[in-house]
Amino acid sequence: MKKWLISLAVFSSIVVIVLLDPSPDRESQAEENSIVLGEKVYTEFCVDCHGENGKGEGAQIGTALNNQHFLSTFSNQDIYKIIEDGKKQTLMPGFDVLEAEEIDAVVSFIRNWQKDRLDLEAPSVIEGNVTNGKKLYNLYCITCHGETGSGTLTKAAAIANPTTLENMTAEQMWITAAYGREETRMGPSLKGLEGVRQLEEQEISDVITYIRRDLVDRYNPAESKHSTHAIVE
Numbered sequence: 480m481k482k483w484l485i486s487l488a489v490f491s492s493i494v495v496i497v498l499l500d501p502s503p504d505r506e507s508q509a510e511e512n513s514i515v516l517g518e519k520v521y522t523e524f525c526v527d528c529h530g531e532n533g534k535g536e537g538a539q540i541g542t543a544l545n546n547q548h549f550l551s552t553f554s555n556q557d558i559y560k561i562i563e564d565g566k567k568q569t570l571m572p573g574f575d576v577l578e579a580e581e582i583d584a585v586v587s588f589i590r591n592w593q594k595d596r597l598d599l600e601a602p603s604v605i606e607g608n609v610t611n612g613k614k615l616y617n618l619y620c621i622t623c624h625g626e627t628g629s630g631t632l633t634k635a636a637a638i639a640n641p642t643t644l645e646n647m648t649a650e651q652m653w654i655t656a657a658y659g660r661e662e663t664r665m666g667p668s669l670k671g672l673e674g675v676r677q678l679e680e681q682e683i684s685d686v687i688t689y690i691r692r693d694l695v696d697r698y699n700p701a702e703s704k705h706s707t708h709a710i711v712e
């Protein structure tokens with residue numbers, strides 16, 4: 480075989496290898512870089528409230544971000560939106576000062592805490608009875624989440640907060656109410672799981688419908704002004 484033919488053969492096989500190789504190394508390198516940048520952003524802007532390992536044990540009050548239930552319910556895009564918008568009238572500020580690349584990076588950093596992909600299912604239609612939902616909320620949720628849904632006790636999230644509701648679907652709320660968030664005070668509510676509350680699927684839908692349709696109009700952060708949780712503007 481002529482020398483140039485051999486070189487051509489060698490060259491083309493290299494080309495083929497390069498083209499076929501999806502280059503996981505390069506991809507994981509980019510991911511790695513993003514996590515490193517994300518850690519920097521997190522340390523500068525988030526650690527005071529959400530704690531070093533995302534457990535929500537910062538000096539101030541933030542919820543748990545390393546939580547496997549939380550991470551299995553919210554996509555990267557969802558988390559991006561929450562960081563960008565924040566939650567108005569709570570301690571969670573909006574971070575529109577950050578570049579898109581920095582928010583992406585901090586999302587990768589948070590996603591890196593995910594160890595499990597829990598299979599959490601919600602009914603395909605979440606539609607319930609507001610009156611019954613109110614009754615159940617007052618029995619099972621009000622002690623922590625408050626009369627106006629602003630989260631009266633430390634760390635019980637402001638569930639009727641209008642920006643929370645914009646950035647959390649009924650399905651994501653249903654899943655959180657049903658399965659809870661492990662290792663936080665938010666225990667599961669679905670009958671059959673190991674929670675103090677034992678609610679039927681439809682009852683959970685009733686509560687969610689009440690929060691989204693009625694309680695939201697009464698959201699009042701002044702209710703939790705004695706906790707460090709909500710900011711009264």
Ligand code: HEC
Nearest residue numbers: 524525528539540541542561562566569570571585636637
């Ligand atoms: C001053 C305190 C504070 C700082 C700083 C802060 N957070 Fe928060 N964050 C909170 C609080 C409080 C909540 C819960 C608000 C609520 O729903 O009542 C929260 C909620 C969140 C949520 C939603 C979690 C859930 O369970 O729905 C995400 C995601 C989040 N923060 C990410 C971040 C990131 C990323 C940063 C840094 C770029 C950050 N936060 C900085 C206080 C803070």
Ligand code: HEC
Nearest residue numbers: 542543619620623634635636652655656660663664665668
């Ligand atoms: C014992 C206190 C307690 C009770 C009772 C309770 N919760 Fe919670 N809930 C919490 C805490 C604490 C969190 C934040 C957990 C975290 O760190 O992620 C939370 C978070 C949530 C969230 C997620 C909010 C967000 O912004 O991510 C939803 C939805 C929720 N609770 C719904 C309910 C419903 C519905 C009920 C009643 C059926 C209920 N909770 C009862 C303590 C409680």
